[in-house]
Amino acid sequence: xxxxxxxxxxxxxxxxxxxxxxxxxxxxxxxxxxxxxxxxxxxxxxxxxxxxxxxxxxxxxxxxxxxxxxxxxxxxxxxxxxxxxxxxxxxxxxxxxxxxxxxxxxxxxxxxxxxxxxxxxxxxxxxxxxxxxxxxxxxxxxxxxxxxxxxxxxxxxxxxxxxxxxxxxxxxxxxxxxxxxxxxxxxxxxxxxxxxxxxxxxxxxxxxxxxxxxxxxxxxxxxxxxxxxxxxxxxxxxxxxxxxxxxxxxxxxxxxxxxxxxxxxxxxxxxxxxxxxxxxxxxxxxxxxxxxxxxxxxxxxxxxxxxxxxxxxxxxxxxxxxxxxxxxxx
Numbered sequence: 001x002x003x004x005x006x007x008x009x010x011x012x013x014x015x016x017x018x019x020x021x022x023x024x025x026x027x028x029x030x031x032x033x034x035x036x037x038x039x040x041x042x043x044x045x046x047x048x049x050x051x052x053x054x055x056x057x058x059x060x061x062x063x064x065x066x067x068x069x070x071x072x073x074x075x076x077x078x079x080x081x082x083x084x085x086x087x088x089x090x091x092x093x094x095x096x097x098x099x100x101x102x103x104x105x106x107x108x109x110x111x112x113x114x115x116x117x118x119x120x121x122x123x124x125x126x127x128x129x130x131x132x133x134x135x136x137x138x139x140x141x142x143x144x145x146x147x148x149x150x151x152x153x154x155x156x157x158x159x160x161x162x163x164x165x166x167x168x169x170x171x172x173x174x175x176x177x178x179x180x181x182x183x184x185x186x187x188x189x190x191x192x193x194x195x196x197x198x199x200x201x202x203x204x205x206x207x208x209x210x211x212x213x214x215x216x217x218x219x220x221x222x223x224x225x226x227x228x229x230x231x232x233x234x235x236x237x238x239x240x241x242x243x244x245x246x247x248x249x250x251x252x253x254x255x256x257x258x259x260x261x262x263x264x265x266x267x268x269x270x271x272x273x274x275x276x277x278x279x280x281x282x283x284x285x286x287x288x289x290x291x292x293x294x295x296x297x298x299x300x301x302x303x304x305x306x307x308x309x310x311x312x313x314x315x316x317x318x319x320x321x322x323x324x325x326x327x328x329x330x
Contacts, residue, residue: 005238006238006239006241006242008238008241008242008245008312009245010312011310011311011312011314011315012310014245014248014250015253015310016250018307018308019253019256019258019259019307019308019310020259020306020307020308021258021259021260021272021303021305021306021307021308022259022260023071023260023302023303024069024071024072024260024261024262024302024303025071025072025073025074025260025261026072026073026074026076026257026260026261026262027062027065027066027072027074027075027076027261027262027264028076028077028078028261028262028263028264028273028274028325029054029062029075029076029077029078029091029263029264030044030078030079030080030263030264030265030266030274030277031053031054031077031078031079031080031082031085031086031087031088031091031266032050032052032053032054032079032080032085032086032266033045033046033047033050033051033052033053033079033080033266034046034048034050034051034052034053034079034080034081034084034085035047035048035050035079035080035081035084035107036048036081036084036107036109036110036113037081037107037109037146037147037150038147039107039133039145039146039147039226040144040145040146040182040226040230041135041145041179041182041221041226041227041230042225042226043221043222043224043225043226043227043274043275043278044078044079044080044225044274044278045225045226045278046079046080046081050080052266053080053085053086053266054085054086054087054266055086055266055267056086056087058087058266058267058268058293059086059087059090059091061268061293061294061297062087062091062094062264062268062293063090063091063094064297065293065296065297065302066091066094066095066098066100067094067098068297069302070098071302072098072100072302073100073101074100074101074102074103075091075092075094075095075100075101075102075103076103076105076325077091077092077102077103077104077105078104078105078274079105081106081107081110082104082105082106083104083106083110083116083119084110084113084116085266088104089122092104092122092126092128093126096126096127096128101129102126102127102128102129103128103129103130103131104123104128104129104130104131105131105133105325106130106131106132106133107132107133107146108132108133108134108153108154108157108158109150109153109154109157111157111160112153112156112157120157120160120161120164121164123161123164123166123172124164124165124166124172127171127172129173129175130161130166130173130174130175131175131176131177131217131325132154132157132158132174132175132176132177133146133154133176133177133179134154134158134176134177134178134201135177135178135179135180135181136178136181137200137201137204137205138151139151139152141181142154144181145179145181145182155209155211158174158205158209158211158213159209159210159211161174162174162210162211162212166213167211167212167213167214168212173214173215174212174213174214175213175214175215175216175217176201176213176215176216176217177216177217177219177327178191178197178201178216178217178218178219179219179221180220180221182221182227182230182231183231183234183236183240184234185234185236186236186239188239188240188243190220190247190319190320190321191218191219191220191320191321191323191328192218193321194216194217194218194321194327194328197216197218198215198216201213201216202216215327216327217325217326217327217328218323218327218328219323219324219325219327220244220316220317220319220320220323221316222275222313222316222317223237223240223241223244223313223316224275224278224279224313225278241312241313241315244315244316244319245312245315245319247315247319247320248315248318248319249318249319249320249321249322249330250318251330252317252318252321252322252329252330253318255322255324255329255330256314256317256318256322256324256329257273257317257324257325257326258272258273258276258308258317259308261273262283262302262305263276263277263283264293265277268292268293268294269282269290269291269292270282270283270291270292270293270295270296270305271283271309272305272308272309274325275313275314275316275317276309276311279311279313281309281311282309283305283308283309284305284307284309285304285305285306286304286306286307291304291305317329
């Protein structure tokens with residue numbers, strides 16, 4: 001007997017009005033898909049076998065964007081493992097030279113790979129804000145999601161960053177990211193209360209490893225990338241999306257990260273967020289034109305987009321307390 005499909009209300013129909021862009025203040029750049037890990041929840045589907053990365057031409061255009069527009073407050077570098085990818089150091093230096101915050105989304109284990117051993121010192125020298133993935137403070141849970149031995153290397157990397165002043169020096173910010181484990185049955189849950197979980201992380205890591213950090217961000221697993229494949233394999237995708245819809249919280253809409261962010265891929269294409277980038281849902285001008293970094297440079301403005309492109313996975317960012325690259329929204 002065929003199981004009837006679950007009716008999911010299109011996300012756009014949940015909105016009382018189109019989701020509109022605010023002034024752009026964050027430039028998030030996905031430098032490519034090369035990574036030394038292949039995590040089970042990775043929405044980018046990054047791995048050591050991928051080859052996609054930034055080109056010199058696009059890198060130069062991005063540096064020009066960073067230098068030309070004072071309204072950009074934050075340059076947020078992600079991947080893959082961004083530290084492995086072309087242009088990473090140049091973009092960090094351009095951001096810092098322009099007085100902007102530079103963030104790197106780090107998997108921590110990259111510091112132990114040949115050729116990247118100086119990365120922590122580079123971060124400290126340029127006061128890069130490190131947002132590091134540590135989906136749990138327990139070894140077994142981390143290794144299940146990210147690979148055997150990843151937890152131990154992550155702890156060593158955090159201790160390394162602490163020795164350089166990260167987590168204690170106000171100029172050296174170290175944040176951690178929590179992701180829930182992917183469900184294996186139809187018992188779903190939202191991320192725990194961010195403030196309470198942060199306290200638990202801080203107590204455990206300080207007590208057992210002497211580690212200090214600034215903030216914990218809780219991020220919901222959206223049904224895209226490897227998370228989507230995981231859910232589809234277990235025939236849970238529709239149920240999970242329905243669960244997220246059930247927990248839709250309209251008060252999160254004023255705070256979603258796509259409001260003030262441009263997301264750029266390694267080819268220079270522009271999206272409203274990194275999730276839309278991975279699902280190939282490009283940002284558009286009011287005339288429906290697909291946008292690129294070259295187009296922004298040509299028009300001389302970051303604020304071309306009026307209406308944000310949405311899809312049903314947007315329920316992941318707007319369920320419960322909300323979710324963004326900066327953690328819970330409420």
